[in-house]
Amino acid sequence: MSVKRVEQALTAAEKLNETLNAFLEIDRQGALERAAAVANSDGPLAGVPVAVKDNICVLGLQASCGSRILGDYHPPYNATVIERLTQAGGVVIGKTNCDEFAMGSSNENSAYGPVRNPWDTTRVPGGSSGGSAAAVAAGIVPVALGSDTGGSVRQPASLVGVVGLKPTYGRNSRYGLVAFASSLDQVGIFARKVADVARVLGAIAGRDSHDSTTADVPVPDYVASLTSDLKGARLGFPRALFGEGLDEEVGNAVKAVVDVYRDLGAEIVDVELPHAKYAIAVYYIIATAEASSNLARFDGVRYGFRAEDTPELRQMYRRTRAQGFGAEVKRRIMLGTYVLSAGYYDAYYLKAQKVRTMIKNDFLSAFESCDAIVTPTSPSTAFAIGEKVDDPLAMYLNDIYTVTANLAGVPGISVPCGLSMERLPIGFQLLGPYWSEPTLFKLAHAYAEARPFTERPPVFASTA
Amino acid sequence: MPIEEKDIAKVAQLAHLELDDEELKIFGPQIAEIITYVEQLNQLDTANVPPALGGLTPEGERTNSSRDDEIAPSLGQKIALAEAPDPAEGHFRVPKVL
Numbered sequence: 001m002s003v004k005r006v007e008q009a010l011t012a013a014e015k016l017n018e019t020l021n022a023f024l025e026i027d028r029q030g031a032l033e034r035a036a037a038v039a040n041s042d043g044p045l046a047g048v049p050v051a052v053k054d055n056i057c058v059l060g061l062q063a064s065c066g067s068r069i070l071g072d073y074h075p076p077y078n079a080t081v082i083e084r085l086t087q088a089g090g091v092v093i094g095k096t097n098c099d100e101f102a103m104g105s106s107n108e109n110s111a112y113g114p115v116r117n118p119w120d121t122t123r124v125p126g127g128s129s130g131g132s133a134a135a136v137a138a139g140i141v142p143v144a145l146g147s148d149t150g151g152s153v154r155q156p157a158s159l160v161g162v163v164g165l166k167p168t169y170g171r172n173s174r175y176g177l178v179a180f181a182s183s184l185d186q187v188g189i190f191a192r193k194v195a196d197v198a199r200v201l202g203a204i205a206g207r208d209s210h211d212s213t214t215a216d217v218p219v220p221d222y223v224a225s226l227t228s229d230l231k232g233a234r235l236g237f238p239r240a241l242f243g244e245g246l247d248e249e250v251g252n253a254v255k256a257v258v259d260v261y262r263d264l265g266a267e268i269v270d271v272e273l274p275h276a277k278y279a280i281a282v283y284y285i286i287a288t289a290e291a292s293s294n295l296a297r298f299d300g301v302r303y304g305f306r307a308e309d310t311p312e313l314r315q316m317y318r319r320t321r322a323q324g325f326g327a328e329v330k331r332r333i334m335l336g337t338y339v340l341s342a343g344y345y346d347a348y349y350l351k352a353q354k355v356r357t358m359i360k361n362d363f364l365s366a367f368e369s370c371d372a373i374v375t376p377t378s379p380s381t382a383f384a385i386g387e388k389v390d391d392p393l394a395m396y397l398n399d400i401y402t403v404t405a406n407l408a409g410v411p412g413i414s415v416p417c418g419l420s421m422e423r424l425p426i427g428f429q430l431l432g433p434y435w436s437e438p439t440l441f442k443l444a445h446a447y448a449e450a451r452p453f454t455e456r457p458p459v460f461a462s463t464a
Numbered sequence: 465m466p467i468e469e470k471d472i473a474k475v476a477q478l479a480h481l482e483l484d485d486e487e488l489k490i491f492g493p494q495i496a497e498i499i500t501y502v503e504q505l506n507q508l509d510t511a512n513v514p515p516a517l518g519g520l521t522p523e524g525e526r527t528n529s530s531r532d533d534e535i536a537p538s539l540g541q542k543i544a545l546a547e548a549p550d551p552a553e554g555h556f557r558v559p560k561v562l
Contacts, residue, residue: 165495209529280504284498284502285502322481335495335498337479
């Protein structure tokens with residue numbers, strides 16, 4: 001049974017990849033062997049085929065991070081989340097395309113070409129975990145792993161019409177996730193059903209001695225939280241975030257979600273996040289600063305690509321990085337280097353860390369009056385490939401609703417809530433207090449039960 | 465403050481990135497625009513606000529990550545060198561430094 005399921009996923013991946021470019025590596029032989037090995041497993045994910053973003057280390061498979069500099073890199077170990085996924089019976093079938101080092105909101109920053117949205121292949125799937133999102137939306141796999149530093153799981157989930165979770169900071173181990181911005185990165189989960197996200201989180205979450213930022217907090221039975229009883233639930237509505245810059249159709253769809261929750265028995269409470277409008281500015285200082293430090297390790301010495309014809313060491317470093325990194329990664333490394341450089345540190349980096357405290361405090365006080373906050377996930381539906389590539393700042397503003405969760409460390413989940421007039425998915429986001437994943441699952445599940453999202457994209461695996 | 469091409473060139477050097485003239489011309493105005501955007505943070509009075517340090521939750525901060533200083537298995541020389549662009553005699557070989 002499990003082998004057949006994995007075989008079907010592999011066939012679908014191979015067949016649809018020409019159209020979607022969602023996978024950078026499909027490991028047919030290895031996956032079938034792993035499926036056979038778990039054939040008698042009674043784990044919670046026994047025989048479930050899983051797609052994994054190419055910045056998460058899987059022993060035996062590549063980890064290019066969508067970059068030329070790690071083009072032929074094969075890590076010598078498994079990420080902790082992969083160890084646990086495998087223990088639970090999950091079978092990795094391949095590595096998915098992404099924006100280079102997870103930097104982007106459209107997947108156009110991959111060195112291996114953009115992923116295409118299964119709903120309209122002329123449009124982006126969102127980013128940076130666009131390959132994982134597209135693989136789930138197209139019915140190739142029921143679940144996939146991604147990473148979320150500023151919205152890189154939730155935003156693509158929204159743009160392709162699936163569920164996407166960014167857990168509380170410290171819920172999942174980052175060991176074996178190639179670091180972009182260490183204080184913001186979390187491994188996230190995609191699935192078409194809330195229950196599958198809950199199941200996977202239960203399998204991979206928890207303290208890991210290889211990652212000192214994982215917290216010693218018990219992992220509850222997330223599947224048990226999937227009730228639909230919303231009596232007494234208080235949902236925060238940040239009215240001010242439903243204004244300028246938000247596509248009207250998306251805004252109306254998410255307001256309709258609030259009405260559904262009211263009908264389901266939830267109390268709707270007005271909340272304010274007064275500093276949310278500064279989140280993009282804070283994010284692009286802190287994330288680039290951390291990235292400039294984390295990406296210093298790619299220097300052509302210990303692994304990855306090295307430029308040729310460089311007789312001197314520093315010239316080798318500079319040319320390797322010039323040829324190995326794409327434009328967006330260079331831009332962010334330079335921004336991060338700039339905000340950390342002598343004379344500017346206090347003005348940019350320290351200032352941003354102070355405003356980050358204010359954003360955290362906004363959430364702490366909002367959660368005194370509600371159990372979760374509802375927002376759009378993305379200000380618009382999927383845009384056209386090429387539409388925003390020449391305007392980095394416009395691209396950054398895609399993350400306006402998602403970056404706050406990473407800055408504050410709180411969990412967030414994106415849930416599909418219908419299609420636009422152009423038949424493109426719209427998603428809403430629920431944000432909760434630290435460790436409130438059970439609440440988010442309950443709320444997301446209740447909505448999905450009341451308003452099931454059953455539409456399928458034109459590009460969809462026939463076997464699923 | 466306005467960012468000029470020579471500032472970008474200096475930052476690129478600090479970041480070990482070789483940029484050509486065309487890249488300097490493209491990146492200069494883009495980075496200047498982003499820096500102008502992030503300077504909106506100066507509208508906020510943060511005199512009495514402590515900076516956030518990392519992303520830890522209160523539970524994460526309380527988690528004790530110290531451990532006994534014991535030798536544990538490691539990758540070993542062969543595996544550690546397996547992905548190197550230019551390994552030599554159990555070492556990473558690099559171009560000349562001086």
